Amino acid sequence: AAANLAADDFVGISFWIISMALMASTVFFLWETQGVSAKWKTSLVVSALVTFIAAVHYFYMRDVWVATQTTPTVYRYIDWLLTVPLLMIEFYLILRAIGVASPGIFWRLLLGTLVMLIPGYMAEAGYINITVGFVIGMLGWFYILYEIFYGAAGKAAETVTSEAVKFAYNAMRWVVTVGWAIYPIGYVLGYMTGTADQESLNIIYNLADFVNKIAFGLLIWYAATSESQPMS
Amino acid sequence: AAANLAADDFVGISFWIISMALMASTVFFLWETQGVSAKWKTSLVVSALVTFIAAVHYFYMRDVWVATQTTPTVYRYIDWLLTVPLLMIEFYLILRAIGVASPGIFWRLLLGTLVMLIPGYMAEAGYINITVGFVIGMLGWFYILYEIFYGAAGKAAETVTSEAVKFAYNAMRWVVTVGWAIYPIGYVLGYMTGTADQESLNIIYNLADFVNKIAFGLLIWYAATSESQPMS
Ligand SMILES: CC1=C(/C=C/C(C)=C/C=C/C(C)=C/C=O)C(C)(C)CCC1
Ligand SMILES: CC1=C(/C=C/C(C)=C/C=C/C(C)=C/C=O)C(C)(C)CCC1
Known part of the structure; x- marks a missing residue:
């Protein structure tokens, strides 16, 4: 660490907690994977x-925050640009594992991701107007x-018979609806209405990443283990 | 390390020993996991x-201690805030593996954890009165x-038939009773009666973490291996 974490730097503490939780989740x-069936x-x-x-990224962001108390926007968007497409791949993989996915699903979700994130970054970094980016x-x-509820992915999901896959797909879909909503809400409060300062904006984004990265993975794990090892 | 460990810095030495022991336990x-049956x-x-x-966290705490000889309270509590809920999950997992757990068990144990740790931190960091936090x-x-002895978890545990699970549950319960008692004792000696200085308080907490993290895991390992590979 470039500097020591102060006992009252609660934003720094939240960066710290989340970076460790992400590391631990990775190991987990x-x-x-050892205990689940091949398709999961x-x-x-x-x-x-x-x-x-x-x-x-959180280790870097944490250090930037602890040392300078400024928002590490560029690292955050680099992280999202890599992780959000991977989350989209999860929808494709889960449908592919049961043989109902077409690659077009993945390409459309990737397109949606880029349209969502690139203007967001350009606005937060000051290249375009905040409202336009939003x-x-x-x-x-x-x-x-639209794609995961009513488009090709949503339609493919309707044909699923496995209870575990149905549970996972449905839960993932709700994470993208409710969990992801935290980011634009943070953006509005932080940049548009001015109600949230940099401290709050970072806490909001950190909390959102906790839900959308760790909890998202845990839902898949839960579905995978409930199907793979019928408890007896 | 920001500074070198002095030959007479026994607190620093204890930080050093425990951080390595924790790393080695992780690998172990x-x-x-390779050798135990799926449910363990x-x-x-x-x-x-x-x-x-x-x-x-111990690597950071060790560096803070060795470089400044001050107590790394904030890192300790961040560590506890992540690891204590994971220890609570162990109670849930061990009961879930044999099909007698309800998720409510986990949520109540998590609640207990937060009520235990947050006031402790607030008091050690100077936000609230030491006695109130205690x-x-x-x-x-x-x-x-109460929950693990007499509540839903305790009752679920009574229905267990596997000898190994019974042994593990029972041993884990005693760790939470006796092993965990070291922390409030350290807190009383360090902050309330003033009998323990910062050196002793850190040694006490380090020793407690050794028991409650490494020995706790070894108990589970012991139960898992005794069931998975009946020695012959
Ligand atoms: C809608 C919207 C946004 C949404 C961002 C989202 C939804 C990010 C999701 C990140 C995730 C899920 C990361 C997890 O790994 C912005 C760019 C803040 C501002 C513009 C409007
Ligand atoms: C009761 C009590 C405490 C108990 C702390 C405990 C029991 C911590 C356990 C930590 C563990 C088990 C970590 C292992 O990974 C405090 C906060 C010191 C002070 C307030 C009263």
Whole structure:
């Protein structure tokens, strides 16, 4: 650490907690691949990639915050640019494992991701207007929601018979709806209404990453283990 | 390390020993998952997460201590905030593996953890009165003890037939009673009666972490291996 964490730096403490939790989750998802059936293994590995990439970025972000008390926006978006497409791959993988996915699902979700994140970054970094970045970003997110609820992915999911896959797909879909909503809410409070300062904005984004990276992976793990080892 | 360990810095030496022991335990628990039956694997992985998270924090705490000879309270509590809930998950997992757990058990134990640790931190960091923090923290701990002895977890444990699970549950319960008691004792000696200085307080907490993290995991490992590979 470039500097020591102060006992009253609660934003720094939240960075610290989350970076360790992400590291631990990575170990957990990787090791738990041992106990699940073949079709779930790749999904767990990808969950581990998400938490691993995020952990590394969080270690940098934490140091930036602790040393300078400024928002590490560029690291955050680099992290999202890698991890959000991986989360989209999870939807594809889970449908592919039961033979109902087409690659087009993945490409459309990736497109939605880029439309959501790139304008968001350009606005937070000051290249484009805050409201313009927000509106375009929202369209990207809505496009993702459309695809997983009503588009080809949503339709493919309707044909699923496995209870565990159904549970996972459904839960993942709600994470993308409710868990992801925290980011644009933070953005509005932080940049548009001015109600949230940098401290609060970082705590909000950190909390959101906890839900959307760790809890998301745990849902997949839960579905995978409940199907793989019928408890007796 | 920001500074070198002095030959007479016994607190520093204890930090050093424990951080390495935690690292080694992590490797041990992870690799030993290979040899145990499916239902014990997750418990061992979670034991590894506890020692892994603690190891990383101990490396930081050790450096803070060696460089400044001051107590790294904030790192200790961040560590506890992550590892104590994981220890509570162990109770849940061991009961879930044999099909007698309800998720409510986990949530109540998590609640007890937060009531125990947050006031403890607030008091040690100077936000609230030392005695108030102690009394509320004790209530949280008693609530955990109630749950694992007489509450839903305790009742579920009574229905267990596997000798190994019974042994593990019972031993874990005694660790939470006797091993955990070291922390409030250290707190009383360090902050309330003034009999223990910062050196002693750190040695006491370090020793307690050794028992409650490493020995706790070893008990689970012992139960897992005695069931998985009946020695012959
Ligand atoms: C809609 C919207 C946003 C949404 C960001 C999201 C939803 C990020 C999700 C990140 C995740 C899930 C990371 C997990 O690994 C921005 C760019 C803040 C601002 C523009 C409008
Ligand atoms: C009751 C009580 C305490 C208990 C702390 C405990 C029991 C910590 C346990 C930590 C463990 C088990 C870590 C292992 O990974 C405090 C907060 C010192 C002070 C307030 C009263």
